[in-house]
Amino acid sequence: MATSILLPLDGSPFSRQAFRAVSRLFDPETSTVTLLHVASPPEGVGERPMRPLISEAWPATLHGSEFRDHPIYATQVWDSTKASIIEAMDDDVRSLSDAGFNVRLEVRFGEPAQEIADLVEEGDIDAVVMVTHGRSGVSRAVMGSVAERVLRMVRVPVVMVRGREEATRPGPLTPFA
Numbered sequence: 001m002a003t004s005i006l007l008p009l010d011g012s013p014f015s016r017q018a019f020r021a022v023s024r025l026f027d028p029e030t031s032t033v034t035l036l037h038v039a040s041p042p043e044g045v046g047e048r049p050m051r052p053l054i055s056e057a058w059p060a061t062l063h064g065s066e067f068r069d070h071p072i073y074a075t076q077v078w079d080s081t082k083a084s085i086i087e088a089m090d091d092d093v094r095s096l097s098d099a100g101f102n103v104r105l106e107v108r109f110g111e112p113a114q115e116i117a118d119l120v121e122e123g124d125i126d127a128v129v130m131v132t133h134g135r136s137g138v139s140r141a142v143m144g145s146v147a148e149r150v151l152r153m154v155r156v157p158v159v160m161v162r163g164r165e166e167a168t169r170p171g172p173l174t175p176f177a
Helices: 015-025 065-069 071-088 090-098 112-122 137-143 146-153
Strands: 003-009 031-039 102-109 127-132 158-162
Touching (some): 003 015, 003 112, 031 071, 031 090, 031 112, 071 102, 090 102, 102 112, 112 127, 146 158
Parallel strands (some): 127 158
């Protein structure tokens, strides 16, 4: 039976600690890992615009905020931001691919817990694996917990890996046994 795993990453070495859990818990021959990075929307531009059909509708000379609000400029900013994130995730994709997993990549913009829950709802995700800081008490109340919100929002199993702050990039992945 094929398994589809969602692995949210925030670009930090801390979040990559989930790689080991994925390699220990799931068989790479029958599993697909979807790496998800949820980023903040690009600063200085509004919502991602629909691509304009005709650009002549805008004045020929744009100044200041008119330039930032132009749909073509805004689209380029969104696309450039997404491309930078994808490029930064190349090593992550390679690491899981080298371990034998089929890997998909997804980049979204917005609030992380909501975007994770939306992707689970949209797709055929069987499980979510994510790293948690393991905070409790006041620090959890102040900083919040994306992992906890995801746990409450989705209807698939969520594997929470308690991360270690001192850990850096994960070493070689151990094969599924």
